[in-house]
Amino acid sequence: MEEKYLPIGTVVLLKGGHDPIMITSYCVYPKTNKEKLFDYGACLYPTGILNPEVIHAFNHSQIDKILHMGYKTEMSKELSTKLNEGYKKIIVETKEG
Numbered sequence: 001m002e003e004k005y006l007p008i009g010t011v012v013l014l015k016g017g018h019d020p021i022m023i024t025s026y027c028v029y030p031k032t033n034k035e036k037l038f039d040y041g042a043c044l045y046p047t048g049i050l051n052p053e054v055i056h057a058f059n060h061s062q063i064d065k066i067l068h069m070g071y072k073t074e075m076s077k078e079l080s081t082k083l084n085e086g087y088k089k090i091i092v093e094t095k096e097g
Contacts, residue, residue: 004039004060005080009070011045012063020045020067021056026083030057 006012010023025041031053038057043049070076 005083006040006060006066007070007072007076007080009068010066011068011070012042013065013067014058014062015064017064021058022048023070024049025055026079028055028057030055 005026006023008023008025011020012023013020021042022045023040023042026039028038028041029036030038030041039059040057042056042058043054044056
């Protein structure tokens, strides 16, 4: 997978998962673990967000298969680039610190 941050609306299957999920947000701190930042927030597909208190948080490395790619625009490509640059900066700072 060449891109780390896939477009909103992308439907994926996670490693070991059975149900598809749809990406709805980036850089998520779930309520249950405010100390860990996850790459994505998602909802079950095709049912969507049934309970706004429930967000499925996961990292890019957990994606097994892309089932459907979300809508790509110039704005979404720019956001993906900025998110990737920020991620790389965090990794460098973590290694230096």
